[in-house]
Amino acid sequence: MLNRFQNKWVGTVAALAALSIAVSGCTRPATDNSEESGGLVRIAVGVDPSYAPIFLADREGMFQAAGLDVQVIQTEGGAAGAQNVVAGTSELSGNADSTALSVMAANPSLRALGVFQESDRYFQVVLRNGVEPKSIKTLGVFPGIGLYFTNQYLASLGIDPATVTLVSTSPPEQPALLARGDIDGFLSFDPWVTQSVNTGGRVVATTGDFGAKYAQWIIASDNWLSANEETAGKVFKVISEASAIVNSDPARAATAIAASIQMDPTEAADRVTQIDFGGRGFTDDDVERANELVAFFRAQGKISADIDPSAVLLSGWFEQNAT
Template structure:
């Protein structure tokens, strides 16, 4: 088991959410507390982050409407909030990182993942304080969930026993300052926090791909809703897949959509989007194995509320059957 301690700052409560900055939004997106759904309305919960670029693009350019769909994009604070909206019935679909989805599925076994819409082995980067070499790491700043998982894999890739390194649990926004003060030797995070750490004199030494790790984002739904709405869900996923292809080929167009939807600088949005590979697709055997690795890790860490079988909750072949 990894040894951790929590850094005592006012922002520690934010550590449970990867993207914790709440942004006031414009456009078609509305909060989850608004009116109940009509029969054919599909509400999709997303985080306030450029990683949801295909959904923002489809929303801002009217792609859902052009496909004859009534879709409402609901922006949340990120983390598990979108999946919890699906559980609560305030959203029909949600986009969630694999690690987040699996932990929510452990407590809510009726959730199902329909397919993948993005992956990245370079979005998360390893940053070390100036003068610290990988072999010298004694403390690492981590955020719960995927941050802890990546840190464990990175340390093992160096031949280090993770139990020999002190892990300081904190939120991503706090990490650059901790690194600059020397409270931690390194961190694994994402922009803009990586860029802030670099500006303060620290150095990016690796991406997760350098030690064989990546994350994926899935579209998830409840089993009950899906059983009654598979054709509708397939149409929505098809639009997300179409938008994903556009994001890959025209990141500037995607960045404009992100900027419009979440009020982010377009240049920054384009840089973030370029760190991700977007593709609406079915699950592969490799995806199922990656999910199993996550389940095994979080189970060992005591973070799973119950058992999860990736071969059951990941609906392999669903995209080809319903969104092909």
């Protein structure tokens, strides 16, 4: 039987990938709910281990100890968190760079405050036994960041993506498709990677092997942030402190994850070791990567509105407010 994490794979997929859904779903300006919240800060998260620092801080009372009134709101992940901020039902959200940029394109009042986790190894390339990278003919691909990473991987091999048949899939479908020989491989994350390895597949690369990675950002509306900057900084500082605990004590993080999303602790501990947690401000590299994502998805027709990453990524904000 699939556990809750597996049943809600979109919590991670969408958090890292749901570009196409996000653009059409939210066009209303973010709501200024600073008066309505009364000091309450609602953080929208997905249902997967990538939100470990927030789960840990909530479970262990770290927000409360910092004098904060924080409520963690679980969503199906992906664009849903940022859409909560747009709707005014959350003050903050955690979103992958690809998803955040798509929502920002449709809602220009959203701002990214900084990074709270990133990884160049969470996504892995799996090929069917007997298939070599240079002989790939068919790949399973899910939309958004999955397509972006797949294109980057093929380009790193000197393969024109147009010469490879890309089969639209969801991550849960990929292991069965690979085992049947319907696809030569796919680029995805656990538990789907491990399932495929157990049924005749093998890992041949991680995104880091071809210079790719993703990051997750903390998102807020400009209106709320302008009235609550000190509070936002305190919340992000707690998330950063919790991130250090996750990095140093995966078992402790796994306990918080298991309690928050009913995931097996051993599985949770394994997942968090594939991710680098830690609060930090934006760098020139972050802005450059954001520009590359915008260019790619605009070429794919997934982002139509103008968006300038250097304007919506608040460089220097984290250093000034959350350290």
